[in-house]
Amino acid sequence: MRRAELARDIADIDANLARWSRQGVNSTFVAGMRQRREALVAEQARLTASPSGPPVEGSYFINHPDSPQSQLAARIRPSPPPCTVLMPKSPR
Numbered sequence: 001m002r003r004a005e006l007a008r009d010i011a012d013i014d015a016n017l018a019r020w021s022r023q024g025v026n027s028t029f030v031a032g033m034r035q036r037r038e039a040l041v042a043e044q045a046r047l048t049a050s051p052s053g054p055p056v057e058g059s060y061f062i063n064h065p066d067s068p069q070s071q072l073a074a075r076i077r078p079s080p081p082p083c084t085v086l087m088p089k090s091p092r
Contacts, residue, residue, distance in 0.1 A: 005051070010040050010044065016033065
C-alpha cells in the first residue's frame with residue numbers, strides 16, 4: 001500500500017519537475033522538490049529491500065475505524081447494550 005503511494009507521489013513530482021523546468025519556477029522551490037523526491041525514492045528502496053520491517057515511526061497498532069483490524073475487532077467484540085436512562089415518574 002505504501003509502495004503504491006510512493007510510486008504515485010514520485011510520478012507526480014517527476015511530472016511537476018518537468019513542467020516547472022519549462023515554466024522557470026523558483027529554483028529554490030524546485031531544489032526542495034528534488035530533495036523530497038530523493039527522500040521518497042530512498043524510502044521506496046528501503047521498503048523494497050525489507051518489506052516486512054518495523055514501522056519507521058508510530059505504532060504497530062492501528063486505531064482507525066476503517067482499518068481491517070478495527071473491523072475485525074468490532075465483529076468479535078459485542079457492542080455494549082444501549083444505555084437506558086430511568087427518569088423518576090412525575091407526581092400526579
